Amino acid sequence: MAFENPSRDRIKEILAGARNVAVVGLSDKPDRVSYMVAEAMQAKGYRIIPVNPMVTGTILGEVCYASLTDIPEPVDIVNVFRRSEQVVPVAEESVKIGAKTFWLQQGIFNEEAADIAQAAGLEVIMDRCIKVEDAILLPGGR
Numbered sequence: 001m002a003f004e005n006p007s008r009d010r011i012k013e014i015l016a017g018a019r020n021v022a023v024v025g026l027s028d029k030p031d032r033v034s035y036m037v038a039e040a041m042q043a044k045g046y047r048i049i050p051v052n053p054m055v056t057g058t059i060l061g062e063v064c065y066a067s068l069t070d071i072p073e074p075v076d077i078v079n080v081f082r083r084s085e086q087v088v089p090v091a092e093e094s095v096k097i098g099a100k101t102f103w104l105q106q107g108i109f110n111e112e113a114a115d116i117a118q119a120a121g122l123e124v125i126m127d128r129c130i131k132v133e134d135a136i137l138l139p140g141g142r
Contacts (some may be wrong), residue, residue: 012137017075023125025081026050028059034081037131068093087113095120
């Protein structure tokens, strides 16, 4: 059966109930899309947890972790900025940490990763920008 994203109403519920958003592939460069999206989400009240093994220190004022499994607190949404062919291990780590939602940014789609996450009970959203969805579904904030 072909993958289908949750309904818009369900995506709105996911966003409204989320607090901690781990951003895999978050760049420390302000001109990168991942940085701009995470910064906008942070401004809307989400706690952004950067995940990038190439960055030590902080991004957007938050400690950056090398992997999802290094994060010492619960994660509601794993938001992924990686190429489609690189997301299966991210899905596996998302399952391992007990994340609630596995979200692949616009242009990213991987059915194998979706199957792994869904089999473990995670909700999966693919090929959608979290910032755009938040702006459309929760324009006044959470």
